[in-house]
Amino acid sequence: MAFLSDSLARVKPSPTVAMTGKAAELKAAGRDIISLSAGEPDFDTPQNIKEAGARAITEGRTKYTTVDGIAELKQAICDKFARENGLSYTQAQISVSSGGKQVLFNAFMATLNPGDEVIIPTPYWVSYPDMVLIGGGTPVFVQGNPEMGYKITPEALEAAITPQTKWFLFNSPSNPSGAGYTRAELKALTDVLMRHPHVWVMTDDMYEHLVFDGFEFCTPAEVEPALYDRTLTVNGVSKAYAMTGWRIGYAGGPVELITAMRKMQSQSTSNPCTISQWAAVEALNGPQDYIRDSREAFHRRRDLVVAGLNACPGITCPTPEGAFYVYPSIKDCIGKTSAQGTKITDDETFCTALLEETGVATVFGAAFGLSPNFRISYATSDTVLTEACNRIKRFCEGLR
Numbered sequence: 001m002a003f004l005s006d007s008l009a010r011v012k013p014s015p016t017v018a019m020t021g022k023a024a025e026l027k028a029a030g031r032d033i034i035s036l037s038a039g040e041p042d043f044d045t046p047q048n049i050k051e052a053g054a055r056a057i058t059e060g061r062t063k064y065t066t067v068d069g070i071a072e073l074k075q076a077i078c079d080k081f082a083r084e085n086g087l088s089y090t091q092a093q094i095s096v097s098s099g100g101k102q103v104l105f106n107a108f109m110a111t112l113n114p115g116d117e118v119i120i121p122t123p124y125w126v127s128y129p130d131m132v133l134i135g136g137g138t139p140v141f142v143q144g145n146p147e148m149g150y151k152i153t154p155e156a157l158e159a160a161i162t163p164q165t166k167w168f169l170f171n172s173p174s175n176p177s178g179a180g181y182t183r184a185e186l187k188a189l190t191d192v193l194m195r196h197p198h199v200w201v202m203t204d205d206m207y208e209h210l211v212f213d214g215f216e217f218c219t220p221a222e223v224e225p226a227l228y229d230r231t232l233t234v235n236g237v238s239k240a241y242a243m244t245g246w247r248i249g250y251a252g253g254p255v256e257l258i259t260a261m262r263k264m265q266s267q268s269t270s271n272p273c274t275i276s277q278w279a280a281v282e283a284l285n286g287p288q289d290y291i292r293d294s295r296e297a298f299h300r301r302r303d304l305v306v307a308g309l310n311a312c313p314g315i316t317c318p319t320p321e322g323a324f325y326v327y328p329s330i331k332d333c334i335g336k337t338s339a340q341g342t343k344i345t346d347d348e349t350f351c352t353a354l355l356e357e358t359g360v361a362t363v364f365g366a367a368f369g370l371s372p373n374f375r376i377s378y379a380t381s382d383t384v385l386t387e388a389c390n391r392i393k394r395f396c397e398g399l400r
């Protein structure tokens with residue numbers, strides 16, 4: 001009898017682990033490493049939110065709560081969906097979990113059966129395919145179009161739908177490409193979904209507030225209200241309020257699905273951290289200045305990084321609409337040899353050589369299912385980003 005489970009065998013080891021390990025090794029050996037691989041804002045959680053968490057502790061709000069969230073937080077989430085997304089949910093339609101990651105996980109575990117397909121646009125956030133595989137489903141990839149900033153076309157979505165399709169997983173702005181779908185682009189996708197009533201929509205709106213140049217964020221159930229009854233709208237406070245460590249994510253959706261997700265959570269983690277729930281109430285109901293300030297900083301950094309990368313020979317970097325990532329192509333570097341003699345055969349060899357020769361740690365595109373590219377997180381200071389771009393430029397100029 002095997003000790004380890006079959007579902008574990010379906011999970012691939014993270015392709016980013018080797019890169020992270022290599023960066024740590026070089027750092028320990030005294031090398032000056034710039035890490036551009038973090039998936040979290042470099043800002044501190046706003047003071048009013050921290051104080052709400054501290055208050056919850058001193059006032060003794062430190063016990064179990066109802067499984068999928070306190071009424072106060074659910075109401076704050078209903079108000080947020082109504083205010084910012086034009087979506088009307090009741091508290092019974094809201095689920096709160098330990099991060100957006102658990103929300104997505106619960107939804108897949110509660111709905112997937114063997115043979116069910118989940119359509120995932122590439123490049124994708126690394127956890128999506130593995131969550132689907134753990135749940136016994138089959139990921140079906142639809143390739144993003146480099147000419148469209150790595151967004152997918154309605155034709156490609158249509159072609160991927162089969163009678164087995166259970167979910168279409170949508171993420172805008174995207175991790176890792178930063179691509180944000182305009183209302184017209186999203187409507188073209190929802191029009192396809194309207195022709196396939198058996199397909200449900202899971203939308204991961206985690207980067208909703210990080211959009212630039214006046215880009216208007218929109219979400220499927222708002223763009224096509226007829227999809228409301230088969231859409232799970234997922235969001236969270238991690239990226240919007242620099243609260244990654246507090247672990248609060250949430251979703252709005254049909255009662256039957258939300259109830260099934262609660263059942264799943266009730267037998268695994270129970271309620272998300274009580275203190276964090278009270279902090280999240282403050283995040284959603286309190287002053288929203290942090291969102292504006294962080295958006296301005298990320299906008300400036302995006303422009304800095306896009307310009308810096310496009311000045312590197314062999315790199316083409318689209319200007320993404322949002323998030324805090326860029327996803328440049330290194331197509332024109334493939335086949336070349338680095339200054340220290342590494343043959344660049346794919347994005348993994350590019351990122352490894354870049355790390356070893358310049359100390360800049362990034363994540364190669366194969367980890368996100370679309371190559372030859374790499375991801376840079378620009379959630380770090382302007383000074384560090386400028387230095388990183390200079391090093392990348394020198395590396396590219398050295399390719400022969």
Ligand SMILES: Cc1ncc(COP(=O)(O)O)c(C=O)c1O
Binds near residue numbers: 039
């Ligand atoms: C696209 C996307 N969805 C979900 C998450 C998970 O966020 P949380 O910290 O709320 O679990 C992340 C975190 O990196 C993400 O990039």
